[in-house]
Amino acid sequence: MDETRTPLARALLRRAVSPPPWVGAALVLLLAAAAVAFVALFVDLTPRVEGDFFFASDDPQLRASAEIDALFPSRPQVLVAARAPDPRSPEALERVRRLTGELKRLPGVASVLSAASGPPSPAAAFEGPFWGRLLAPDPGAGVTYLVLELASDARPEELVPRLEAVLAEAEGADFELAVSGVPYVVELIRRHLLRDLRVFTAAALALFGLLVVLLYRDLRIAAGILATCLAACAVSLVLLPLVGLSLGVLTANLVTIVFVLTLSHLVYLTANWRRLGADSEAGEGRVRAAVAVTGGASFWCMATTLLGFLSLLLASARPLRELGTAGALGTLVAWASAYGLYPSFLRVASAPGRRQAAGTGTETDPFGGRRLGRWVAAVAVLGALAALGLPRIETDPGLLAYFARGSEIREGLAAIDAAGGSSPLRVVYRDAAGGRLDTEEAFLRLVEVQEELEADPAAGTVLSLAPLLQEAATNPMAGLLGVPGLVELLSGPAFQGVAGSFLTEDRARGAVVLRMREAGREEDRDRVVARLEDALRRHGFEPEISGGLYELQGQLADLVASSLLVGLGGLALLFAGIAWAVSRSAPAAAAMLVCLAGTPLFVFGAMGHLGLPVDFISSPAANVALGIGIDSMIHLVTAFRRLRAEGLAGWRAWTAARARLARPIASAAGILALGFGLFTLSSFPPTQRFGVAVVIGLLAAATLTLLVLPWLAHRLSRRTM
Secondary structure, eight states: OOGGGHHHHHHHHHHHHSOOHHHHHHHHHHHHHHHHHHHHHHSOOOOOOOSSTTSOTTSGGGHHHHHHHHHSOOOOEEEEEEEOSSTTSHHHHHHHHHHHHHHHTSTTEEEEEBTTBSSSSHHHHHHSTTHHHHHOSOGGGTEEEEEEEEOTTOOHHHHHHHHHHHHHHHOBTTBEEEEEOHHHHHHHHHHHHHHHHHHHHHHHHHHHHHHHHHHHOOHHHHHHHHHHHHHHHHHHHHHGGGGTOOOOTTGGGHHHHHHHHHHHHHHHHHHHHHHTOOOGGGHHHHHHHHHHHHHHHHHHHHHHHHHHHHGGGGOSSHHHHHHHHHHHHHHHHHHHHHHHTTHHHHHHHHSTTSOOOOOOSOOOOTTTTOOOHHHHHHHHHHHHHHHTTGGGOOSSOOGGGGSOTTOHHHHHHHHHHHHHOSEEEEEEEEETTSOOSSSHHHHHHHHHHHHHHHHSTTEEEEEOHHHHHHHHTTSGGGGGTHHHHHHHHHTSGGGTTGGGGTBOTTSSEEEEEEEEOOTTOOSOHHHHHHHHHHHHHHTTEEEEEEESHHHHHHHHHHHHHHHHHHHHHHHHHHHHHHHHHHHOOHHHHHHHHHHHHHHHHHHHHHHHHHTOOOOTTTTTHHHHHHHHHHHHHHHHHHHHHHHHHTTOOHHHHHHHHHHHHHHHHHHHHHHHHHHHHGGGGOSSHHHHHHHHHHHHHHHHHHHIIIIIHHHHHHHHHHHHO
16 A cells, blocks of 8 residues: 555545534535425415314314204305495395305305395395394394305315405495305415415514524524524424324414524523633534533423423314424424534534634623512512403403404404304204194294394394294295194295204204304303303203304313413423422422413413403413423523532522523523514414413513522522521
């Protein structure tokens, strides 16, 4: 062998075994770009929204609605409210007639009922006992309805744009049109979620890119942070279908959540890397040391966030469970990306010859070592004031509260709600004595029930067999048939089996169909439904099943209230074990738990004072804020333990730990708060409330960590000595 080539060969071998630091960073950039491109080309980013967007079709809460559908089959409906100065005028009726014809021709529309289609005459549409209630429930409002029944295979994403085009062409200054109905609402929610996904992704990239550059003033670090966060988001979206999930009402925010979760790890890892100094001869060692110092605390931070999301799996509503699964997946991907990808960029920044971004090595406590007893007292006073807002929490908001003021969804719902109610409810009943419901005696009792239900302030339109038979009785020949004959006639093909919507074939069960009012509702839905059922009982009928969106929202409110107690209580127990494992000190663990309890206190207290309802979309905010907010506490307590091991004792160890981590904690809280603050850009109010709640929780957690945790842990440790 040529000995002169041996040193060169050895150098090449060393370079092949240990490539230059930039190679790893370049590979990560390529990976991030490839993952983002794969998502853009092959991953379906269209949010999925269920027909009952509060629950999925396989949720147990829908069992009652499924039973009602089996007894009284019905098609999805879309309501169009047409407002005119005089809806009975020939001009208005002609417009309704033309609009009815256009709507009937739309693919996916099975039938259209309006003043020009269905009733025997326009007068019957406004004055008939049945048609008047269905098509013009409030004669003084100047509104008449067009009721679209959709085919079972109708696709809202295809039907709604065509419907909007027809309505836009038909509408005029003296002919206003508003739309509502579950299929229409579902499609518009899907659009808003898709818009949110695009806006959040673009805003997060621009905002965090600018913040990272300003904060670290190093393009290599900024490129590494952005590439790692984008790779984590892309990988999470790729893995989502593999666990049987797709983007939905809550998981549409997954990109922003994973972005900020990844960023949280990177903030602390970069802070420790900077603090360890700039030894150009030991760049790799510096990176390994930063990973070693940060890794333990970061693992526990990941575990607490993971538990925060997994606690949502206990919820009964499938969107919450989906957020729990997707959030848990994103938490693991964020942690793996932070420690698997980002160190490559730290190696580039630590390479010989590079300008170093080092810490000073002489960090000072921003509070000058003071124990801040007065500040702690002020935080306690704020906590007490926040507690006063807890009784004002609203967990059962009206349907209108889910949509932005001035939005097309809310305007349509509000117009229809004012005229005749907007939230459907169906009650199935039978005769308490076991008799048939197609008798004269049962009919007279049902007329009394009809009148009592219509007098209830919570009820809008009320339809049952009673007004249907009253409508049929306007025919002069009806008196010859009697109630049984009329029911038989209305059940036949000549009347398209209309009686089957209100009476079963064996005449043993009936249904009352209501559209409940949402605006101005103050009572709990459970109490309203119970009152309506009592009206049936007072007249000799026994309610068997109640279902529909109105009743489902009542169940959802109960689930939200119980999940706040059970879910957060369970998290407290789990976090107690983690607090002990991190601190190995009863005083420090107790102080962590007190600070953790303060986070949901400030979140829900503030929401109560601000009048923000805690709906099923915003309710997970406390779980998320707790899971992320505990990060700062874990890092501070871990630093305290390390300093104690180095010889510092008591308050000196706490002040040194706070001096070391005050800036990272404040930076992380600020960046994460800005990240979740992006949710306020949403056009979907529950998503806005979710963002506001998480921001409050993050800022509260950071404040409690820096002010209360050291003071309380030190006081408790002195008492136990």
